[in-house]
Amino acid sequence: MSLADKVLAVNNDLPIRTRQPVHSGKVRSVYWLTEEDSRRLIREKGYNVAADAPLAIMVISDRISAFDCIWHGEGGMQGVPGKGAALNAISNHWFKLFREQGLADSHILDIPHPFVWIVQKATPVKIEAICRQYITGSMWRSYAKGEREFCGIRLPDGLQKDQRLPELLMTPSTKGILKGIPGVPEADDVNITRQNIEDNFAAFNFRNPDDIARYERLLKEGFEVISNELAKLDQMFVDTKFEFGYVTDAAGNEKLIYMDEVGTPDSSRIWDGPAYREGRIVENSKEGFRQLLLNHFPDPDILLNKERMPEREALARDNALPVEVLMNVSRTYVGIAEKVTGQKLELSDNPKADIIAILRDQYGLID
Template identity: 35%
Template sequence: MATAIKETNFSFPGQTGFYRGKVRENYYFEDKIVIVASDRISAFDVVLPEPIPFKGQVLNQIATKFLEATRDIVPNWLEMVPDPNVAVGKLCQTVPVEMIIRGYLSGHAWREYKAGKREVCGVPLPEGLKENDRLPEPIITPTTKAADGDHDQDISRAEILRQGIVSEELYSLLEDYTRALFQRGTEMAATEGLILVDTKYEFGINNGKVFLIDEVHTPDSSRYFYADGYAERQEKGERQKQLSKEFVREWLMANGFQGQEGQVVPEMNEEIVKSISERYVELFEKVTGEKFVPQDYSNATERIEKNILANL
């Protein structure tokens, strides 16, 4: 097994700040941001103890592909990719609302529905739906960050506007971008025999202009089903074959962990880590339709630092 990149701790000329997120390191400069995609993995808002080889490269390269493929819909933050694990782009002020859009009743929305709720984030849902059913039309179910920054909180459009989190004009624009991006993602997924089930988009402001930021249509931010056999599986009440990080969440839940107080992350032995790594490589190849070319891990942090310095 390759040695995974658990973290980086660089100090660059002209650097003005640093922030370590759940899975990425953000290096701030006066007018740009350098993001290093580590191999850390999180689920239920918890960073798991073992990093996953190649995960950072997979996510960075998938995000790059879809950012480039959606520039005609909305401008985005990305300016260059000097290393398979690195993205460099415009420093934006983050809009404090994540735009989640769902075409199917899966994941969190299904758990809410199963619990008896017929409304998610102020959006009504019809009776009689089963898990993974296609919704009558895609719905936007936004979240906003809690004060401690740890957990995403469901919120409705009406409540966002009532609290003045963003203006109605800006929120309407984000809705338009979200629907157009989801349509493009759906079309691109279909060419690879996939269904884009749900995904999230984040936006930022730079010089008064809205930019798409963060990752786009990656398996960490999106859920995909295999299109082949979807209808038959639904009709029989079988589990859908999917490409997403949900398999990690399912493994954790099966071992008694959902990120709740007092719960302990199950042991991540070498076999589990290897299997997750292989799934991420499979995700890359299926989502992009391209062969994954793993990077040399022997001097990964030195390689990353060198490539960043050469492009500052």
């Protein structure tokens, strides 16, 4: 079996029983279960959700996206070996710690296979909650141009690139295009202030103003849990993105939960501690791949300039990256997953066949 065959690139064609179109994102695909199957699984498996809660199967892939494009490699490689399993393993680890330490639950109810989550439908908070412990990336680029205010927070002069910030910064941005909110541009991914959220909490899907402080606490505590655990591995948690939503449990209580993924190389920057102390940045996250792409192509502006999106899409479509580039990414993801979980990542030769067998035999979701 070739390396390319071991990559799960297409994840929206599984024969899972559903009456709705499969929603396929850049990396994950979501299959909404029928009402009958949702109710049956809640009953059989004892999930702590309302009896009529809609459930979905979420299947991760090994696809790699960067700069809003999906990239591929030579020899028919449509993704990165081990990437999907690594992302899920890391998220599972952090979600479990959050639950054990009394922070909050997640949207995950069950993990039938390393590539698969059974999740409950959540009402998402329409905010990408970004936490930053170091000044780097887009924030550094803006700071270097003289900007000092970020999401209503003022930074002091004299900070150096990649320096630890005086405090953990929470710099939220919009998730999706929100219309009709005073002072918030109608565009995806725009920075917002705490004041924006307070003044329009319902437009961001918060149930009440008190939940803003709760969301900030979950953000800060979640960041600290991951940061402290990574520090034990001499890895640095630089910045990350969290997402939140609301679900109802079996007793009818509505609660704010973590959703999407947490603390992964896709959603975070993770730096190697020993290298940082020597004055070097070694990325254990997707940022390394982004930097490689910026150096690989002669005109990096195509990747950075949103107005050149058609050229960027053509670049990703027409350029197969060297296999070694994707294998480097694989080593980074698998390496950090095994460090975080303390377990070897077992990769299947045929993940799709394994997923189908488990969902058919153990969950009755495939005819």
